[in-house]
Amino acid sequence: MRWQDLKNNPRLKENLIKRAETFKKIRYFFDTANFVEMDTPLAVRYGNPEPNLDLFKTEIQNEKGEKFKSFLITSPELSLKKILAGGFPKIYQMSKCFRNREPWNATHNPEFTLLEWYEVGITYLELMERVEGLLKDILGKEKMIYQKKEIHLSSPWLKISMREAWQKYALLDLNNYLNFDTMRSLAKEKGYTINEGETWSDWFFKIFLTEIEPQLAKENRPVFLYDYPKEMAALAKVKEDGLYAERFELYWSGMELANGYGELLNAEEQEERFKKEEAEIFKEKGEEREMDQDFINALSEGIAPCAGVALGVDRVVMLLTDSKDIAEVAPFLAREMY
Secondary structure, three states, rough: OOOOOOOOHHHHHHHHHHHHHHHHHHHHHHHHHOOOOOOOEEEOOOOOOOOOOEEEEEEEEOOOOOEEEEOOOOOHHHHHHHHHHOOOEEEEEEEEEEEEEEOOOOOOOOOOEEEEEEEEOHHHHHHHHHHHHHHHHHHHHOOOEEEEEEEEEEOEEEEEEEEHHHHOOOOOOOHHHHOOOHHHHHHHOOOOOOOOOHHHHHHHHHHHHHHHHHHHOOOOOOOOEEEHHHHOOOOOEEEOOEEEEEEEEEEOOOOEEEEEEOOOOOOHHHHHHHHHHHHHHHHHHOOOOHHHHHHHHHHHHOOOOEEEEEEEHHHHHHOOOOOOHHHEEEEEEEOHOO
């Protein structure tokens, strides 16, 4: 049991102390930059409409015994954006989040700690600099060793667009494969299995995860991968070229640490995306997810141009402590509790 590990494993105890210190450093970083810490609900009425996320479903009852569907959050994103609509320009939250049917492995746990923040008046490119500054502040080193590999933290961190990454690592111009037919043909030509009902994103990820993401792990510095195809925009704004979205992810030794957007603030466009995703979820899983109309109303009311990002705190502590498995930095794990 976990309490026995704490008694007999000094390194685990030391790592949990470093975890607590990391929380303090994060709060100090944002508090001194005049961000306001928020505390939004973990259980909400409407589930995240992203098709690739499975939700924890529960039920809330009032004193009369009336029952209401409820979901544990996959991130505090929608609630925090409602607060942006209320007039707060710089906000952050460290929140427990929940994602069902995730692998119980070295980098995943169905309950995890996510740092999410939003800032009005900056672009997604400027937000990358904020992320870099935070991590340098937490880690406090010019270079560090993670799993026997030296990682250089001094500027500049590598910034590469998704199109550039495909050109560099797969020798392909992604612009030629941005529609269903061309991506399907490419995947088939490369020998990937083509299954009935698969989407453009399915084939994209078969190639990306096999030929490109492993190459990012070989870099000796953190990598910002940015400008994702518009099919993968999620809640990010589409760029003026109409092909790519203002989205970035941060990779460190092959591990995804952060996911950020230049935020989509057009209520009509966001509502259309939600409807499309809800239809996809129903088709794939037979599951109906109601839209959070209050969120759409908040966008309609108006939010100033902003950028936001979510960062996995457990994984940051793994880097800080040179830990290969999340079990080395978390006090409790699903794979040990169930």
